Amino acid sequence: MDIRIIPKALIWGMLTLSTLGAISSWVKPEADRAVVAEQAALKQQMAVHTATNFAREWMTWSGEELPEDRLNRLKPYVNPSALARIGQIKTEQKSDQQKVVAAEFVSLSEQDAPKVAVRIRVIVLNPARTVWEVEVPVWVQLGKGAMVTAPPLMRIAQEPFAVSEIKRTDPAVPGSEKERMRPAVEGFLKVMCEGKDAESLLNYVRTDTKLTPLQGRIHFNSLDHLEASGSGPSYTASATFTVKDAATGISFAQVWQLAVTEENQKFFIGAIHP
Incomplete structure (x- = not known):
């Protein structure tokens, strides 16, 4: 056997392995992505x-x-x-x-x-x-x-709420602060459920907020539980409340996450988050 053939065989073998390796490295990420x-x-x-x-x-x-x-x-x-x-x-x-x-x-x-x-x-x-x-x-x-x-x-339908990302890592709001916030949240929920147009929300929302009331399809019954976090002036509030369907009279629970801002010692809603 001509020994000169061996280096050529080695070179071709190395090239083949290199090519197969390249193909494998290309195929594997594609397979992973799939x-x-x-x-x-x-x-x-x-x-x-x-x-x-x-x-x-x-x-x-x-x-x-x-x-x-x-x-x-x-x-x-x-x-x-x-x-x-x-x-x-x-x-x-x-x-x-x-x-x-x-x-x-x-x-x-x-x-x-x-x-x-x-x-x-x-x-x-x-x-x-x-x-x-x-x-x-x-x-x-x-x-x-x-x-x-x-x-x-x-x-x-076709009237989505304004949704913003709300962080939930802020400290809990003291009970006294929640009590100050409660009337604003309660009033907002009632108007949000029973109001006829966006203008009915003006006293409860920030000026840059675009929300559409549910136009009386459901009636607000009661705010059952309120939790809030944040250090001011921006807060996150979780409101658990009971509503009644206007057409059937059936009552059920809703839980809304609200972005709340305090301005001039008054609280306003900025967004609703599921």
Whole structure:
């Protein structure tokens, strides 16, 4: 065998290995990106499926339905620790009812992982045909599933709220400060539920805030719990309150995160966050 062939064979072997290595290093990131994209799409699909089915069941109301039957309908989609709070409603008459005609996906926004907010458009009969949009907070993780973690935020279709990112790392507000804030939050919630136009909010919101009231579709009943954080003049407030559907008379809970600003010893709302 000619020994001169050996160096050539080695060179060709090294070139072949180098080429294969380059191809491998190029293919692997592409494969990794494909896996990540596939997992992201699957998580979104899980969140949308859960939110859509939940919205359909949650907005189906009947005065004749037993509380445990309603909770059983919602149970597959809701975090067990929050089931009673999310599922509870109060009816004035057994004849009160609302039927869901359709529930469809509108949009999805990423929040702090593994949480997403899914907006669903729901068409109901109560008995008039009414269109709502509900923003459903969903916890989703591959291998574990998806579940609703809090009551949905109700919105008028095609009239989205102004949403801003709110930090939740600020210190808790003292009780005395919350008591000063409470009348402003209470007044805002009532007008937000029952007001007819944006002008009715002028005494409760910042001048740069663009919010549209729910135009009396729901009536404000009571502010049940208020938490707040921040050191001023900007605060984050979490308001848990009870409302009553104007068409059916059914009462249910809402939880809104509010961006609150103090100006001249008065509190104003800057944004609503689910």
